[in-house]
Amino acid sequence: MSDIPESVRRTVIKSIYHKADELGWDGLSPADRTTWYDRWIDDEMLGGVLTRYMPRERARMWIKDVPMKHYNRARSGIGPYADLVSTPLPSAYDIARVALGEDWTVLSGTLREKPNRCQVTDGQKQMLLIWGNPRNLKSLVWAGLNARVDKLPPPIVVISLLQGERLTESERRRHQEVCKLAGLNVRVITSRATRTTPVDRGGSPMRLPDG
Structure with missing residues (x-):
């Protein structure tokens, strides 16, 4: 996972956060979230970029375990991706x-x-x-x-x-x-x-x- 260039990593994470914001991620059921993980992998600008650096299933786990694991902390201004969110939660x-x-x-x-x-x-x-x-x-x-x-x-x-x-x-x-x-x-x-x-x-x- 560290093989992803930092600029690419941050661009993909910013895009994922934007999509999660639009979906109202906090209100989605686990089944809905699973559906969107699959759709993001099929998205040429997300999964298409990640699969240049890792297998498809690993890319799916990367989305779940890296950007989305940090999502609400980033929205609270905490962690390495706080500057990539566009709809922050209260600090x-x-x-x-x-x-x-x-x-x-x-x-x-x-x-x-x-x-x-x-x-x-x-x-x-x-x-x-x-x-x-x-x-x-x-x-x-x-x-x-x-x-x-x-x-x-x-x-x-x-x-x-x-x-x-x-x-x-x-x-x-x-x-x-x-x-x-x-x-x-x-x-x-x-x-x-x-x-x-x-x-x-x-x-x-x-x-x-x-x-």
């Missing part, structure tokens, strides 16, 4: 300000992934902000528990919904109860990805926390 700075207040900001050098987390401060207190979508609740809670064991700043779990997504009342109660049992504070916010130009990488519009 760590956006999440901190909406979930905690305008006075909160991210401490330099503390941003981590799997799950997304960073240390934040309002100039007096520090917290560990851990955020992701509802499907990642298990990893968010586990990261919070580990933060408590490791004596890191008090963790707070932020469930970030995209505009149009909703939690049912039973889902909301379950998330709150799970976090309560783990000794973790939890907030729910709603945001939308915003299409940008290469020079417009500001924060995405967001709605105030739901709780």
